[in-house]
Every structure is written in structure tokens, then in C-alpha cells.
Amino acid sequence: MRLLLVEDDERVAAALVAVLGRHGFQVRHARSGHEALDALVPDGNEPYRVVLLDLGLPDRDGFEVCSRIRAGSGVPVIMVTARADVRSRIHGLNLGADDYVTKPYDMGELLARIHAVARRGAAPSSVPAPAPDTVPQQRGPLESRGIRIDRERRRVSVDGRDVPLTRKEFDLLALLSQSPGVVYRREQIFSEVWRSGWEGNGRTLEVHIGSLRNKLALPGLVEAVRGVGYRLIPDGPSAPAEH
Amino acid sequence: MRLLLVEDDERVAAALVAVLGRHGFQVRHARSGHEALDALVPDGNEPYRVVLLDLGLPDRDGFEVCSRIRAGSGVPVIMVTARADVRSRIHGLNLGADDYVTKPYDMGELLARIHAVARRGAAPSSVPAPAPDTVPQQRGPLESRGIRIDRERRRVSVDGRDVPLTRKEFDLLALLSQSPGVVYRREQIFSEVWRSGWEGNGRTLEVHIGSLRNKLALPGLVEAVRGVGYRLIPDGPSAPAEH
DNA sequence: AGCCGATCTGAGCGGAACTTGAGGATCACG
């Protein structure tokens, strides 16, 4: 059974490869997200049954790698990370991870979880051939429509103008901008931007969306999807053709 | 989306039913393993997408219920229990559970995990009745007849043209397109697209089908099956038999 | 404590989405 291990720490990787090997896995070790994505393109070989995604500290990248993997393949992903906070867990799972394991973990349990997702199997290799135009996944500062998002500095600028945002406004924008075009449902937004388990009682979300909108001053950027949630309209002509 | 909750504590169950209901699940509550197994035998209704298995202290029984469920059905199971020790975790996962969550848990995380296993979907049930409808579950964008359904973005396009749909219209199309050719019965449609088992009194369903049809402008795509429900006519020349 | 910005809540508005009802079309079956 082939397994793809994504791990940037050589020593951890070596240990894992050894253990997994002893348990019957044929492990391919990728040192970076980029290498992992390369390894996942179908090459006629037996496909990977599981991806073990363990990016050390730059977890932001880990999340991104996860959603990119998910965008291009149906292979099950287990995120393994030191970030144990609930927000990160939820975020990882919502991004498409099948399981989320925090360090330190028990090796036996990890093995059991690997088997669990492996036996559940890959989704119908999501898009066999045709997926030309999909996945404009965002990396680094989002640069579209003149918007620049600096996640580390928590800074946003539009056409060079610096736009000061409050915490919630920024988190909201950061979340939505992760995958421009995809609809984030209300519950998902609440669970990721607010403390989890919190049910938005009043008009909280709408108000923040509102203020985000007029601070950015980019009409049509943040679109409400009635009864579902919100999304960002990506660059191009989204063709707001009416019925 | 139907969900089976197995929980022997009434109060815990009530709370969970409430929360899950608010998050769009149609929850059936089973008080015992026996009841759960009963509930799982196929009865023509929409099948359960996830089982939440939460047997309080008599965990021994919990394990047994899990493996019995697994023996008879491919439905994903999440074990929720107070037993946090590694041995139990491993045991549960090896018995066929898809995830193992220990109390106390974060509600948001539980929801995320439910969604994770639900989107991975049921494995072909090992034992039960002849699975005639091999349900070619659609994962990536559906591409057939020039119609493209992007569930993440909630976008539908026909021959490249973007077709804006309302919520019900989209949900309807998304449901029917899950298994093109298979007839969805009215009650089934109502229980999936509308909340809670509510028998559509008026001509609601027909109206929505109607507007879906002329928005898509693909004559013959959505077919009514008299007295039963609706279905999508798949690509091929399934029956050019004119009369 | 007192200030000030950020966040939350509630009411009202407007419009999109949904529902309902009636009449006409179509189908299955005798």
C-alpha cells in the first residue's frame, strides 16, 4: 500500500518511514508541499492510498497544501501538526482533510487512523482528466482586483491604499479569500472566525460583512449567497447575468 | 442530510439533536444499539449519511454495536465516548469506526468531523440487499450534456454559459445529479432539499422543477416519473424511442 | 476609573425566494 508522507523535518521523516515501512506501507517522502503535489499527479504507478501531511511550523502553508491536494485529487489526507487549537482543527477539516491528528500522538493510534481513512478509500478520483480551468488557488498575498492581503502582517491594501481593518473584518476577508469563488456557509464562517460552537444570534455576521464591504469599496467583491453564506468574486467577468 | 444518533442519555441526546438540527441534519435518535441496528436496515427511505455512536459507560457494548453496524452496512461511523485511552481509540478504529472523538469535545470540531466523514461518503455496503443502484456518487464538477455543476461554488453552467440558480433550484439539481437516471421519490426529495420531514402541500415541487427546467433550457433533461418523482436523463441516447 | 474603538443586538425595510391556488395540458387506463 503506497503512502505519501509530507514532512520537512528529516529526522521525523526518517523515523516515520521506518515505522510505516515495518507496517507494510511503501512510503514516498516529500519534503515540501510542492514536491507532494508533484508526486500526486497520476503517472501510471499505483496511486497513493493516503497522504500524511505534516508540515512543521509554517502551518499556514500546510493548510494551503491540503486544499491544493484536495482540489486536484480525491486521495484521503491526514493532517498531522503541532497546532492543537480547535480553530486550526476545524479549519483543517473544513479544507478537506479527512482526519486531523495533533502532536504528540501515539504511533499505534496514527496507524489505526491511517487504516481507517485508507479503507474508506479515495473518492472517485475526483477529476480524471478534465479539470483545466479549475482551482485558481491563492498563494501568498492575494493579488486580485488590486487587493493585497498580507496574512502575516494582517495588512490589506487596495490599489496601494492601505485599508485598516478590524480583527473580525480581516479574519473574514482572509477566510473568504482562501478560495475565491467558493461559497462559505454561515456555520462554517462562524466556526472559523468566531469561537467554535457559537451560534450567531443577531445580525452579527451581516454587520461585519457590511463594514468590510464599504471599507474595501469594491462593489460586488463580497457576494451574499442567499440562504447559504458568502463568497468572494474572483477577478474575472463573473457574468452577473440575470435570469 | 440524515444522521443517526446513538445515545443512551436523554439529556445529552436532546442537546445534540437540537444543535445538529440547527446545522441542517435530520436526526434520528436511537436509545440503544439494538434500536440503532433496526434503524439501519434499508427501508426505501433516504439512507443515513453518518452514524454518531455515543454509548455512555458500557463501552464494551459500544464496540460491539460498532462492529455490528460495520458488518451490515457501509455507513460511516463516528465513535464518541469518554474513554480516552489509546487502547480504546485503537480498538474502536480497528473495529471499523471512521473517527473516534473523546469527551469532552468541541461542538464545532465534532461538526467538522461529521462533515469530513460524510463527504467521504459511505462505502458500498458489504452485506445488505442487492445494491442495484451503484450510485456513481458525483464528487468533482459534474460534466454531462454540457452541464457543469460546481458544488463548492454553487455554480451551474450550460455550454459555458453561467446559469444563476436559486437555492432550491440548485439543491434540487445537485440532488438529482448525484445519480443521473435514478428516480428520486417525492418524499425523498423533500427530506433532502427541504428541512425536516414535511410533506409539500401545494405544487411547490413542481414549480421549482419548472423554473429549474427553463433556466437550464435543456428539454428532456429533468424527467417526471408519474406518481413517483423525478430524475435526470443521463447523457447517452438512453431511449431515443419516440412514439 | 474613564475613554474609545470594536463587537454585538434589535427593529425596520426591501426585495428575492418560496408557496399556494386555479385552470389547462397530458398521461394511464379502461
Next chain:
DNA sequence: CGTGATCCTCAAGTTCCGCTCAGATCGGCT
């Protein structure tokens, strides 16, 4: 063919949901 059941269309209601504004509350800072 005739008839009843079922489905489709159209044009009202009616509900629901997102937007805005204004005031209340929270929380960090001096």
C-alpha cells in the same frame, strides 16, 4: 374515446433573509 389522476404554468400572496442604522455592551489602554 372518456375519465380521473397527475403534472405543468401562471399569477398572485406570503415568508424569509440580508442590509442598514442606531444604540448597547464589551474590552483594551492610559
